[in-house]
Amino acid sequence: MSAVYALYSSPDAAQRAVNGLYAAGIAQADVVVMSGEPFEAQPFAHRDSATWLWYIACLGGFVGLVFSTWLTRMTELAWPLQTGNMPIVAWWPNLIVIFELTMLGAILATVLTLFVTAKLPGRLPKLYDPEVTNGKILVGVENPSAATLPALERALMAGGAAELKRS
Amino acid sequence: MAHKWGMAVDLDTCTGCGACVTACHAENNIPTVGDEQAARGRAMHWLRVERYWEGDFPDVRLKFRPVMCQQCDAAPCEPVCPTYASHHTAEGLNAQVYNRCIGTRYCANACPYNVRFFDFFNPQWPKPLHLQLNPDVSIREVGVMEKCTFCVQRISAASIDAKAEKRELKDGDIKPACVQSCSARAMVFGDLNDPESEVSRLSRSPRGGKLLEDVGTLPKVTYLARQTQV
Amino acid sequence: MSEASSRKLSDDLLRPLLETSWRFYALVAFLGSIVLMGLCTWAYQMYMGFGMTGINNPIFWAFYITNFVFWIGISHAGTLISAILRLVNAGWRRPVTRCAEVITAFALMIGAMFPIIHLGRPWLFFWLVPYPNSRLIWPNFRSPLVWDFFAITTYLTGSVLFLVLPMIPDFALVRDRTTGMRHKIYGALALGWQGTPKQWHRLESAMSIMAIAIIPVAVSVHTIVSFDFSMAPVPMWHSTMFGPYFVAGAIFSGIAGLIIAMAALRKFLHLEEYLHPVHFQNLGKLLLMMSLLWGYFVFAERLTVWYGNESAEIAVLRVTQTGSFAPLYWTMVVVNFVIPVSILSIKRLRTIAGCVVASFGVLVGMWLERFLIVVPSLGHKYLPYSWGTYRPRPVELLITASTFAAMCLLYTLFAKFVPIISIWELKVGEQEPFETAKERSARVLGEARP
């Protein structure tokens, strides 16, 4: 397989290149962007920013809550031992444990989802350039079809790249 | 009906002679820690006779008060134990399961009466002192908490005998070591659920009161106040 | 930000990772030996019996529990603070967050050791863990110590993740600028991070969720630590204000710890350009506020007891204010309140040096505060016949000392192998303001449109 990409020094340049690619009829999903830091100002940064992360976190919290409620109650009833004139299932203290495990559930759910959705840990793809972490912004296309190739290259150069790179 | 073991201590007849203290050591295999450890505040006396001075010479008085585990119904030492080593039995005793104890010493802090003791080292009985050990009472290893049990070994022994003889436990069948040794008969042990038992009778006495009642621990030891005349 | 400055920034912050001087090895060897000694002391204590300590009847808790509370307190510097700053999106947080969060992670690990060290039978500590076992008995959820277990586990997990996630992009950076073994290791650590918009988005929203989740947890942790005391009917322990009192104290000591750590980094890693006096100024203000808050709490506590005049509590009050613990008590008041307030409330004195001085005082003072909460109360419970006092024994001193060494050691190693300042977050900080950027780039791109 092969890929064509170019490196840009400013987000605007990168954005221009991206727009060019779209104009050249490249499907949005095929355009790859990589940067050493998050950008908020440019449209390209807003690709698939929509996320369920918040709801999943809440779900995780709920799972933690249910589990801990079950755990405390079950264990206290498993071998009921009287202490200090307290009820066998003592909700006041149990609430503390329930709270902690609820939060733990939320945190773990969040992190897991992050890893899954962000494909971490994963292998570094062919289309990558160490310059990215030096502040350059990479814009490119994987396996371009021969038909679109010229238009594509034109668009990338138009973005203001020094050179075209292939990998 | 389940028993509810309790004790009454008559401070008017207690002479503070300390026989109960030694009797407790003899019955419960309580180690003597030696002078060095005693100096570091590690002496173990499940039962201690507190003494408090009042007034100044020549109008000075001395108060004695034997303090052992009060076997509280709402014992602060119980819930704080993470491993249930300290818990409440069906007969209202404040039990300590040595094998469950991991030695957080939290129970000792929570106890307002300071009647819980910690094994700082493995107990030692230079031979043949070990021959005097009571086989009915387990030896506590280093790192666990121990305390007065109301001589639970005697309670169960008496209950087993009663069962064997197919009869109910009578009041006075059970005497913890301290009660038995007391020559002035200042201590009485028995079933608080039996309104006729001597200990119940004494607990109802107008002289009766509980130690640190306002801490809300519902102790099962009643102290009968000392009287004065002349 | 511009490519050039980005390069420079990376160079500066990666220098510690790539260059190693003999001083580093000397320091690690020194600290390491102290830590090793501490571990041996612990083994010795376990072998000989807990009696090697100065613990006695009635002082059943002392140095170890003091250290426990102290370190858990220190741990409140990092995560809590950086989480709050994230949420309010304070720009000056960027260079601070990571070195703060590291403190949390390590302080927690050290603090969590102490309940185990202090056990009579430490080899059985796992009996606090709820798992189906042959003893057929589960932990007693009514016990504050079990609450501790859950709270600390949650907080530690959360803090470590909170610390590690933002490190991934920086690992990627190190990966791309190193070769050979380093390249492989950091490559693995970077988890194949590319920096696609999607990854950036997920990372940032995950971070903000964590920030929200971690704050109540942090508060709960020290509240629960305070419950260890306030649940017991012990004079001057059994108090409703202990929760907030302890949390405040924790943040107080935490900030002090953070200031000292930052000052050290700034000096030894030559990060003057990134850790500016303004950072210390702001943290100093925070410290001042906490100092005042702490003073308020102590006053409230003491006044209530003094006025309430409950005989057992008065006994404890006396022994701390005027009795055998008075020297410690008044030292605490001076270094925790008098000195920090007088230094930090004067702008001219709120320099880096000033902040560091105040912070050292606060660390000492807060350790004393915990000691004075634990010991005098236990020594003066309801029945005067069983009153007692306490003197630490060598094992306790050695183990305590070694934990401070452990903190320094872990911190040094971390700063050696991980960019101690979050590079990518710093870069974001250097970007031109969001609005102008948006508006300009729209214009620029507008021209570009055919």
Next chain:
Amino acid sequence: MDRRDFIKLTAITGTSATLASCGNPEHQLIRFVPDDDIVPGVAEWKPSVCPMCAAGCGVTVRVMDADVETVRSGQAGVVKMAVAKKLEGNPKDPISQGGLCARGQASIQLTYHPDRLVHPMKRTGARGSGEYKEITWDEAIAELTGQLDTLAAARDQKSVTFLTRPHRGRRTALAAELLKSFGAAAPITYELFADEVLRRANAISFGHEQLPTIDLARSRFAISFGADFLGTWNSPVAQSAAYGAMRQGRPGVRGAFVQVESRMSLTGASADEWVPVKPGTEGVLALGLAHAILAGKRPADAGRAGAAIEGWTSGLPDYTPAKVEQITGVAAKKIERIAHSLVELQPTVAFIGGAPLAQTNGLFSALAVNALNALLGNVGQPGGISFTPGGGADLGRPLGGASSAPTLGSAKVLLLDDVNPIFASPKAWKVREAIAAIPFIASFSSFLDDTSIMADLILPDHSFLESWVDSAPESGSMDAVPTNAGPVMKPLYSTRATAEVLIEVAGKLKSPLALPWKTAEEVAKSTAKASPQPPAPSPKSPARFAEPVFDGDATAYPFHFLPYASLQFGDGSSAHLPWLQEMPDPLTSAMWSSWVEINPQTAERLRLAQGDLVDVTSSQGTVRAPVMIFPGIAPDIVAMPVGQGHEAFTRYATGRGVNPVSILAPATEPETGALAWAATRVKIARAGDPDGKLIMFAGEMREHPHEGKTR
């Protein structure tokens, strides 16, 4: 366990591990066949008699099986044996009535003491070095008989001396019989806190040369002159039982009691009223009370007890409340009030013991109290005092004061039977020198104490649990209680009952002696020939108050010195029992220590704080001990418990604390020659900061330490 032990231990464990792995037979323990059939885990209760003091409490012993390490025909091994586990008071015994004091509880450790002497020994090192070598019983007995034979051959039978404690029951009878038929004088008895003076007084007043039995249980008002009857005096267990009954035993009636003493004893702590009085003036107070009663128009009928007091018939004109207040320091009002109660609250009883008798005028004080009793008409009455039948006569003759050194010095063979005069007698008596001068000393003691360490030959006795015991208590019960009981367990070691050793010796002499007994059992079971009470001695002249004489003048030695019998150790004879060493002293909570009790004001005046070291100096010498601030003691008195300060007495007592007896002046009560151990004056000087030797169990002295202070 210090570092050295630690290293040792690791070494040991290492080696033992290797040895175990080799599995060579030497390391396997042989199991011998039990001699008696035992049901494992089932407890048996056997009767015995507590040996700790003369009270002779009947006890029951819990006996259960245990693995005992033993040596049989040179082979070490383990055998299952029935061994004693715990002592309880015997409910059927009229003395203990089911109760038992701390010393009694601890007496089981006499049998299991790690430093007990387990086989006969012959001295190898210098005297007092404690170096001995093991010998067989035959050798040991041959040695002793040899010594006696040489004396017999030299027609010098007189110079055998048998030294023991008073009121040891039948074993003393045996010794006496042996000595008599051998041709030597009767055994000599010695006890520091013996009540010879009181016995003499009782003989004079009531014709009974023995200690009284006090019927507190039925008394409504009691006044005790210095008698620590709940702690250490006479028959504490019986008296405590009676005390309990007196307080709460009768519905609606609560007996009250007043304690007259100058240092609050355990008993004083329980008194309704504690009356401090100048030392040596107790008798005056008693007569003051008598005066007040007589003044209250009561027949002055006190029989011979009254007759023994000068001026009795004329209503004791010299003892008006005013005068008495002057002498004793007790307010006249108080005297009249107490006198009133004595009359109103019949039956009432008065008794005396302890320090007041240990003054140079002790006999007068005793007679005075007796007269008061007689006046109250309670002698032999319910709620009064009475005398246990068959209690009295002891076959020994007391070791008499200054005369003691000669009496011992003349001896050529000394037999020591569980008595420690070197520790318990004042230096000035020169008992140590006298004993050191004796050519041959044999001891039957089970422990090396200050005296028996001087022995050339040691023939260790069984412990009381291993042998036949008997007692005929002198007091504590209304009627006679001769008790005897068999061994409750087999001997642990190759020890022998002293009774049997004596019998064997008697038989093995060149000219064997015919003793009426063949075994220890016969001795214990035999009863004393009903010896009629000796004709009551009448005093040379009616007693009158004489100022007590104190050794050392008041300016040089400003403080009265009061050594008192400690609750745990009595006269020191039980200082080697770990339970008693670690038992907090009830009044001070001190453990493992000795101390000097000082009144708080005095301490303040002398700038002394708790635990400071002070030198207590008498004309006889100095002891150094930590200060114990003691609110219950007169400002001009310092007190020390007797019991610690042994030069030799097992690992638990050797070199621990100091011995107050060592600085006592050799003052005696003239009539009886008994040691007046409360008649010494001392001075005290600060000698240093606390050395950590004063070990206390208690934190605070007072229940409300801050009361009376502003916040």
